[in-house]
Every structure is written in C-alpha cells, then in structure tokens.
Amino acid sequence: MNGSSRENINSVSYFILMGFPSSPEMQFLFFGLFSVAYILTLMGNTAIACAVRCDQRLHTPMYIFLGNFSLLEICYVTTTVPNMLANFLSTSKVISFVSCFAQFYFFFSLGCDEGLYLCIMASDRYLAICRPLHYPRIMTRQLCTGLVIFGWSSGFILFVTPVVLISQLPYCGPNVINHFICDPVPLMMLSCSKDTTTQFTYSTFNVIFMIGTFLFILCSYALVILAVLRMPSAAGKRKAFSTCASHLAVVFLFYGSIMVMYVSPGSRQPVEVQKIVTLFYSVITPLCNPLIYSLRNKEMKAALRKTFGTETAHKL
Template sequence: MNASGTEATTSVSHFILLGFPSSPEMQLVYFGLFSVTFTLTLTGNAAIACAVRWDRRLHTPMYIFLGNFSLLEICYVTTTVPKMLANFLSSSKSISFVNCFAQFYFFFSFGCDEGFYLCIMAFDRYLAICRPLHYPRIMNKQMYTGLIILGWSSGFILFITPVILISCLPFCGPNIIDHFMCDPVPLMMLSCSEDTITQLVYSTLNIIFMIGTFLFVLCSYALVILSVLRMPSAAASKRKAFSTCASHLTVVLLFFGSVMVMYVSPGSRHPVKKQKIITLFYSVITPLCNPLIYSLRNKEMKTALRKIFRIERGAHKT
C-alpha cells in the first residue's frame, strides 16, 4: 500500500497549461497583445521605481513605499506572464511539477506582499494626515525600513504552508490544467484524493488575509477622509489629500475586488472561462493600470517621470 501510494504521488512529473485554446493565428495575436501589455507594465513600474530612487524630493516614506510597490509589481507579473507568452508559441504547453509549484508559490507570495504593502501605504497616509505632529517621530527610518522588510517577507512566510500541503497531495493523472498558470484550485481538483483539511487550511488562510487586509485599508482611509473633511485648511490642501487617497483606493479596489471574487470561496466552482478572465485581470491588467493611476494623479510623480524620460532621451541622442 505504501509503495503504490508513493508511486501514485510521483506519477505526474509535469502539467499541461491549456491557457487560451484557439487557432495558431489567434495564438499569435494573443502573444502580440500580451507582449505589449507586459512591456508597458515593466516600463511603467520601472519608471516609478527609478523616479523614487533618483529624485531626492521623493525620498519620503510615501514615495519609498510606492517605489517598493512598483518593484513588487514587476516581480509579480514576471512569475506568470513570460511562461504564458512562451506557451502561446509552444505546442506542448507543459510545465514541470517543480516549476509549477514554484510559480504557484512565488505568484501568490508576491500577491500577498502586494496586499500587505497596500496596508502599509494606508497606514502611512493615516499617520501623515490624522497624526501629522507625531508622523516624523513614528515614521522614522527604522520604522519604514522595518515595514519595507515586513512587506516583502510576509507573503513568502504565509504561503509556505498551503504550497507544501497542496504539493504533497497525490497526483496520479490527469495532468491537464485548464488555465494559463498553476492556480491552486485547479491543482487541488486534479488530485487523486479530496483532502478536506488542505482545502480548509487554504480557504481559511485566504479569507483571513484578504478580508483582514481589505478591512484594515478601508478603515484607515475612512479615518483619513473624516480627518480631511474636518480640516480647517484651504481647499487646495484638501484636494491634494483626497487625490492621494483616491489613487490608493482605486488600486485597492482593483486588486482586492478581483482577488476576493476569485479566492475567498474557491469551493464555489467558478466557470473555467470566468476563472481565467478574473485571474487575467488581477495578474496582468491591474499591474499595468497601477503606474498610470499613481502617476496621472500625482504632480510630484509626474514631474519626476518627465525628468527621467528627458534624461533617457538625452542619453539616446548622445
């Protein structure tokens, strides 16, 4: 019995990612479309990270967090999109067992880190607007350095358990995943045995993380908005505060809205096409929109980005 169980567990050495089944011509169209999207995402987020690094006026906690968030977005999209692009040009569309779970681990770890960073940015705005006199003392270099480390490491710690549990499930065939990435829900459905404990741990972890971080962000910005409304200051400063909060809240709603629909209740069995569209939205479209949202609504960021592009143009001319 032990021998057969071990054999069944190790019988699947790779998975097939179906992606978006269509004609070869349509696959090339998809490849071109997502290649452009991927390039724009990398360029936009890298530009924000460089602007924060090179412009001394942006060396404040708010922009430092934003720069790290942009770097996180780059890491986030590179875990899945390159493989998806390769599969558009491939006939096999296979991914090894180890690479599949590595993709699963890094994608969801970076995704969790994004959620934590949105909480950190909301906390920073709360302190800056609601506790302005205490802000320099609280948000000192040690504090924001610690928050940066926490934001980058939390997801990797949090997702060790579900990745280990799901990878230890017996996979004895079939090995076809009707998705463009190694998503945990289709993976659990491919397992030879239904492990309710693993499903419960995974679902509980998702619910606690998503609802907890989402409520934290909403409560922080609710307090910020109330504080801004009570300000006796000029309309210009109120507009600036609202503009900053609006940018952050837009990103929060785009990210958490799509992710919660998909993962808070994985047992709801969303149709396959709906799963792919929702996953595509938060894994490809949202990282593309974030640089636009932050740069278009922020004068300091727009000025810094203009400087960067001027420097790049000058370098190309010389």
C-alpha cells in the same frame, strides 16, 4: 502516507497548461497583445521605481513604499506572463511539477506581499493625515526600513504552508490544467484524493488574509477621509483626496478581482470566468497601477520629467 507510498501514487511529473485554446492565428494575436501589455507594465513600474530612486524630493516614506510596490509589481507579473507568452507559441504547453509549484509559490507569495504593501501605504497615509504632528516621530527611517523588509518577506513566509500542503497531495492523472497559470483551485481538483483538511486550511488562510487586510485598508482610509473633510484648506483637501483616490483605486482593482476567485474557492466559477478574473489581477492591474499613480500625482509627474526628460513625462 509515507514517502514511498506517495511516490507510487503520484505518477504526475508535469502538467499541461491549456491557457486560451484557439486557432494558431489567435495564439499569435494573444502573444502580441500580452507582449505589449507586459512590456508596458515593466516600463511603467520601472519608471516609477527609478523616479523614486533618483529624485531626492521623493525620498519620503510614502514614495519609498510606492517605489517598492512598483518593484513588487514587476516581480509579480514576471512569475506568470513570460511562461504564458511561451505557451502561446508552444504546442505542448508543458510545465514540470516542480516549476508549476514554484510558479504557484512565487506568484501567490508576491500577491500576499502586494496586499501587505497596500496595508502599509494605508497606514502611512493615516499617520500622515490624521496624526501629522506625531508623524515624523513615529515614521522614522528605521520603521520605514522595517516595513519595507516586512512587506517583501511576509508573503514568502506565510505561503509556505499552503504550497507544501497542496504539493503533498497525490496526483495520479489527469494532468491537464484548464488555466494559464498553476492556480491552487484546479491543482486541488486534479488530486486523486479529496483532502478536506488541505482545502479547509487553504480557504481559511485566504478568507482571513484577504478580508482582514481589505478591512484594515478600508478602515484606514475611512479615518483619513474624515480627517480630510475637517481640513480648513481647500488645496490641502484636494491634494489629500487625490492621493487617497489613487491608492483606493489600486486597492479596489486588486481586491475586487482576487476576492471573487479565492475567498470562496468552493464556489466554482465557470472556467472561462476564472481565467478572465485571474487575467485581470495578474496582468491588467499591474499595467494600470503606474498610470493611476502618475496621472493623479504632481510630484510623481515632476520626478518623471526630471528623471526621463520632459517629453516622456508629458506623455503620461
């Protein structure tokens, strides 16, 4: 299809994000609840990033990756939550075609980056616990910097193809998305044509990326747990298990929800279930991550006390 014919077919210049249809009173209630969740998410993840930045004791690869992961979470929630909050107070709930696909691109690119960072952190723990004598030689400053750059950039590169393919589908109406974000599944359903090639490409990308990274993380931590069980020191076991438990909790929170939604997009879940699951990994998980990492980590709590004062850290 050439450019001019596509313009004739694609008559949609904006979409309407229905969000959570309800009474005006409930919309204000949702606005308040999600505003508080968003502010707490920003505060928690900013606190971790600042603690890692300011405390010299945390200038190690594990905490550098954790600090970048927290910054990634801030960017991740900011791609969707401010627009969702604005829609709670809006009657039109309109988002332009370009803005919709921009949100789609940044949200899912940052989601890919989160998965890659979880892989990087799993690899770091594997090297530190299973190969402790070789760890300083392998995890050099140069490799750490390279992994940080790789973790931030790869998602933006990988997700160009799915976004371009879906944006090139013809859209001639309707333009109402029964969701609170520009999600690829309802976007493909709104297309005038059933492009099986695009759907297959998107589904294959999700399956390979999500299952591949998830299995990599599980294998890494399985080897870590086996190594921990062979440790002679009880204190060493407790510290290693505490760190791994925090990481695995975040892994299962993140992957448990996204696999329900995106590994098999052909199996249509009810719309309300899709919204709840999306809400879980886009809002709830980033809110919980700072608590998970700070509550189970003595070094992080000490750094937070040093950076923000004793009173603030004790509240965590």
